[in-house]
Amino acid sequence: MSNTAGQVIKCKAAVSWEAGKPLVIEEVEVAPPQANEVRIKILFTSLCHTDVYFWEAKGQKPAFPRIFGHEAAGVVESVGEGVTDLKPGDTVLPVFTGECKECRHCKSEESNMCDLLRINTDRTVMLSDGKSRFIAKGKPIHHFLGTSTFSEYTVAHIGSVAKIDPAAPLDKVCVLSCGISTGLGAAINVAKPKKGSSVAVFGLGAVGLAAAEGARISGAARIIGVDMNPSRFEQAKKFGVTEFVNPKDHDKPVQEVIAEMTDGGVDRSIECTGSIAAMISAFECVHDGWGVAVLVGVPNRDDSFKTHPMNLLNERTLKGTFFGNFKPRTDLPRLVEKYVNKELDLQLEKFITHEVSFSDINKAFDYMLKGEGLRCIIRMGA
Ligand code: NAD
Numbered sequence: 046m047s048n049t050a051g052q053v054i055k056c057k058a059a060v061s062w063e064a065g066k067p068l069v070i071e072e073v074e075v076a077p078p079q080a081n082e083v084r085i086k087i088l089f090t091s092l093c094h095t096d097v098y099f100w101e102a103k104g105q106k107p108a109f110p111r112i113f114g115h116e117a118a119g120v121v122e123s124v125g126e127g128v129t130d131l132k133p134g135d136t137v138l139p140v141f142t143g144e145c146k147e148c149r150h151c152k153s154e155e156s157n158m159c160d161l162l163r164i165n166t167d168r169t170v171m172l173s174d175g176k177s178r179f180i181a182k183g184k185p186i187h188h189f190l191g192t193s194t195f196s197e198y199t200v201a202h203i204g205s206v207a208k209i210d211p212a213a214p215l216d217k218v219c220v221l222s223c224g225i226s227t228g229l230g231a232a233i234n235v236a237k238p239k240k241g242s243s244v245a246v247f248g249l250g251a252v253g254l255a256a257a258e259g260a261r262i263s264g265a266a267r268i269i270g271v272d273m274n275p276s277r278f279e280q281a282k283k284f285g286v287t288e289f290v291n292p293k294d295h296d297k298p299v300q301e302v303i304a305e306m307t308d309g310g311v312d313r314s315i316e317c318t319g320s321i322a323a324m325i326s327a328f329e330c331v332h333d334g335w336g337v338a339v340l341v342g343v344p345n346r347d348d349s350f351k352t353h354p355m356n357l358l359n360e361r362t363l364k365g366t367f368f369g370n371f372k373p374r375t376d377l378p379r380l381v382e383k384y385v386n387k388e389l390d391l392q393l394e395k396f397i398t399h400e401v402s403f404s405d406i407n408k409a410f411d412y413m414l415k416g417e418g419l420r421c422i423i424r425m426g427a
């Protein structure tokens with residue numbers, strides 16, 4: 046055990062006090078981990094659009110003050126009672142959706158929707174005692190997605206922590222703890238495009254480009270990238286995207302444009318925008334008879350999905366996924382291993398376009414809001 050085990054750790058965290066206002070680096074007290082929890086020293090974290098939605102309070106239930114962050118890599122500092130799978134010094138990726146390994150979902154080959162630890166954006170405290178492990182300025186601070194990685198130390202349930210190969214470069218594999226695995230899995234595990242098929246990817250941020258990579262690895266012949274931000278197109282060429290559509294360039298719905306390009310529709314589509322309009326277009330642009338659309342983007346609180354039921358009767362399939370259907374503790378270590386051993390042609394560095402020190406974390410928000418770059422790595426302790 047480290048010499049801080051069992052003690053409160055004082056460290057820096059980026060606290061979001063109010064919706065949409067810059068985060069403030071504060072000194073926080075991080076309580077020791079309780080039963081089935083670990084305390085993690087975060088070394089790298091990155092910003093995903095899901096953090097931004099909840100910071101903007103567009104997500105389900107806004108809660109402030111909060112410590113956001115869920116895409117990260119670090120090392121276990123200490124473990125709580127009853128923890129046997131993890132020990133201090135283990136290299137880990139915290140994950141926003143967990144795996145208890147006991148429930149029906151965890152035992153099913155088809156699901157990663159763990160009964161105990163599935164993504165819960167409304168939960169702001171730890172499961173075991175309903176309390177926060179963070180205090181700043183004398184106030185408890187809400188957790189986010191059971192990870193809260195915008196802190197030099199954080200506490201997580203062991204079911205939300207994947208133990209990975211210590212040889213993995215943490216400043217790269219950190220992006221596998223959410224966005225890249227999500228996009229990749231949405232393609233290879235959920236959409237499952239056949240060799241030679243056509244795939245439309247809506248949203249060419251990191252998640253969408255990881256989906257494009259997944260489509261390329263699966264052997265798709267045509268990968269049509271759809272985005273409203275034209276600066277995305279040049280970058281997307283490096284990710285196997287073969288054609289581009291900007292909905293703003295057309296005076297008819299983008300689903301009609303894609304149907305014309307593909308003789309009736311694409312074989313698969315993967316939506317990675319969070320825009321309800323794009324979700325509907327992504328569904329309606331798949332071919333009748335066999336087309337499958339997969340939703341990945343996180344919608345706004347009041348969104349609802351509207352399409353004519355005939356679009357379904359005509360044998361189109363609509364699916365959705367969290368974390369690309371990967372089971373975080375079982376599948377993520379294997380995915381990291383495949384990346385380290387170069388068994389999978391996944392160039393994580395292509396997704397990392399910016400890097401900032403922890404004190405400049407607000408710059409990462411600016412880049413994402415302006416649609417500049419893909420992932421921004423935030424280096425802790427600097
Ligand atoms: P990002 O902001 O980097 O990329 C989103 C892209 O979508 C941008 O390029 C933007 O211009 C484009 N876009 C927005 N509206 C559009 C529209 N109507 N039509 C076409 N393009 C449009 O975000 P990201 O980090 O790549 O995340 C993408 C989405 O995936 C977000 O909604 C995020 O919350 C969600 N997400 C879901 C999961 C999951 O497990 N389901 C995991 C991670 C992220």
Ligand code: ZN
Binds near residue numbers: 093094095115224
């Ligand atoms: Zn994410």
